[in-house]
Amino acid sequence: MNRDLCKRTINEDCSILSALELMERGETRTLYRCDSNGVLLSVVTEGDLRRLLLQGQDLNSLVSESSTNQCGKSFIFAHIKDTDSVVYELLMKHRIEEIPLLDDDGRLRSLVSRSDYFEKIPLSNPELNGTEVEHISDALASNWIAPVGPYITMFEEKIAAELETDAEKVVAVASGTAAIHLILASLGIGRNDVVLVPTFTFIASAAPIEYCGAIPVFIDCTADTWGICPESLRKAIIFSIDEYGTAPKVLITADIYGGASDYNLVSKICDEYEITIVQDAAEAFGSTYEGTPSGLQGKYAALSFNGNKMITTSGGGAVIAPDTESAKTVRYLATQAKSDQIYYHHERIGFNYRLSNILAALGVAQINSLADRVSRKILIYENYKKICADIGLQVSWMETVPESKNCRWLTVGRLDNYVVYPGQTIRSLNQKGIEFRHVWKPLHMQPVFVNKRLFSVSDNPVSEQIFKSGICFPSNLDITPGMQFRAVSVLSQLLRDVR
Numbered sequence: 001m002n003r004d005l006c007k008r009t010i011n012e013d014c015s016i017l018s019a020l021e022l023m024e025r026g027e028t029r030t031l032y033r034c035d036s037n038g039v040l041l042s043v044v045t046e047g048d049l050r051r052l053l054l055q056g057q058d059l060n061s062l063v064s065e066s067s068t069n070q071c072g073k074s075f076i077f078a079h080i081k082d083t084d085s086v087v088y089e090l091l092m093k094h095r096i097e098e099i100p101l102l103d104d105d106g107r108l109r110s111l112v113s114r115s116d117y118f119e120k121i122p123l124s125n126p127e128l129n130g131t132e133v134e135h136i137s138d139a140l141a142s143n144w145i146a147p148v149g150p151y152i153t154m155f156e157e158k159i160a161a162e163l164e165t166d167a168e169k170v171v172a173v174a175s176g177t178a179a180i181h182l183i184l185a186s187l188g189i190g191r192n193d194v195v196l197v198p199t200f201t202f203i204a205s206a207a208p209i210e211y212c213g214a215i216p217v218f219i220d221c222t223a224d225t226w227g228i229c230p231e232s233l234r235k236a237i238i239f240s241i242d243e244y245g246t247a248p249k250v251l252i253t254a255d256i257y258g259g260a261s262d263y264n265l266v267s268k269i270c271d272e273y274e275i276t277i278v279q280d281a282a283e284a285f286g287s288t289y290e291g292t293p294s295g296l297q298g299k300y301a302a303l304s305f306n307g308n309k310m311i312t313t314s315g316g317g318a319v320i321a322p323d324t325e326s327a328k329t330v331r332y333l334a335t336q337a338k339s340d341q342i343y344y345h346h347e348r349i350g351f352n353y354r355l356s357n358i359l360a361a362l363g364v365a366q367i368n369s370l371a372d373r374v375s376r377k378i379l380i381y382e383n384y385k386k387i388c389a390d391i392g393l394q395v396s397w398m399e400t401v402p403e404s405k406n407c408r409w410l411t412v413g414r415l416d417n418y419v420v421y422p423g424q425t426i427r428s429l430n431q432k433g434i435e436f437r438h439v440w441k442p443l444h445m446q447p448v449f450v451n452k453r454l455f456s457v458s459d460n461p462v463s464e465q466i467f468k469s470g471i472c473f474p475s476n477l478d479i480t481p482g483m484q485f486r487a488v489s490v491l492s493q494l495l496r497d498v499r
């Protein structure tokens with residue numbers, strides 16, 4: 001049962017007092033009384049309880065001992081397979097605020113309220129914890145408005161604590177893209193170096209390769225976890241050796257949608273050829289790989305804190321370096337490569353990529369809720385799985401690497417039995433205010449990379465197949481189960497229409 005339903009459900013042995021306390025805690029006026037199998041027995045309102053007390057029942061009486069016709073003997077419900085418009089009509093016809101959705105056996109599966117129909121269902125918006133203004137005001141009041149200041153150090157310490165690593169290895173920067181660029185620059189990547197990169201990722205994983213004048217070579221993904229395909233990786237390395245006389249210097253991995261690659265195998269292959277792994281963990285802050293926080297699987301890692309990520313500084317990112325010396329180089333390059341002299345002295349071309357103290361203050365406020373956000377995102381994913389199974393919508397969910405935790409930044413899956421691409425379904429959903437998205441369009445299919453090489457084990461690359469049938473579900477932190485039901489119900493109706 002999902003977290004929201006748990007807060008709204010009472011069992012057969014619940015007393016009037018416990019029911020009232022649950023209403024108080026959950027700020028609700030309606031509870032759902034279910035038997036031990038989850039079968040809905042009655043709908044109990046605050047008014048029902050008040051009437052029972054007025055009739056002389058005491059607070060310790062069981063709700064079930066009360067006369068059933070007082071406690072909602074008959075109630076309005078919808079079936080979980082009813083379409084979103086049927087559910088909406090029932091809400092309107094009976095002038096009720098909320099309706100329970102039951103499965104074939106009468107078990108309570110979800111609740112849908114009127115407000116679920118009027119609110120936009122966003123893909124993933126930023127969420128404030130409530131302490132942001134306090135921290136930003138403090139940064140302003142202390143006049144640390146320049147792009148240095150105590151909040152930067154504090155934010156780096158907190159990132160390090162989340163990753164269970166040393167704060168001196170963390171460098172807060174202006175964006176995730178800047179983080180990747182700085183890492184490549186620190187590694188000395190330059191003109192005509194080959195850098196391997198997954199094709200199935202956001203362009204920011206690969207754009208910094210071009211900034212450095214290097215050559216991106218794309219690698220296909222696996223069908224289950226959507227991570228790097230080890231066989232394709234090997235093929236790309238062998239090609240680079242044949243074509244350029246040397247193995248690539250760097251492999252950028254991308255932990256898209258919070259997932260991971262098979263890092264044990266990928267690292268083994270890279271070690272054989274002395275290839276440095278740079279982990280793009282922009283979408284995976286809060287995930288773990290075999291118990292180790294994401295961001296520690298390669299030599300370097302990049303995080304992103306842009307508006308739709310697990311936590312946000314509006315725009316921002318971080319480099320996780322392998323040691324203090326390497327982190328120093330990253331800091332140096334991020335601050336215009338200014339040498340430690342009293343006058344302005346530059347021996348290299350650097351960048352203006354440091355995060356500002358004000359934005360770091362935002363990060364310090366946000367990061368405290370990372371664990372809570374991860375568990376809420378995972379619940380959203382679990383709930384989608386249940387709703388789709390109940391409704392009969394067949395989805396092949398992006399799988400989690402064994403022994404690992406995916407923070408489920410976005411819930412994503414493949415609708416192989418339906419037509420998703422070229423996008424009419426997603427357009428129609430968006431017109432209804434339900435923000436589904438296509439999954440990443442593979443980079444080797446992008447006009448900007450038209451002449452670049454892709455390595456795959458198949459003539460029909462897995463990334464292209466996922467692109468055609470993949471979909472991102474609305475995964476906003478405050479999405480309700482009712483909104484999730486509505487999103488899936490409308491999606492399923494549209495897919496039936498285009499099949």
Ligand SMILES: Cc1ncc(COP(=O)(O)O)c(C=O)c1O
Pocket residue numbers: 174175176177178201202204205254255256280282283303304305306315316317
């Ligand atoms: C996989 C991936 N890499 C890199 C980035 C770049 O991060 P930023 O937007 O902070 O530059 C993003 C997100 O935007 C991303 O999703």
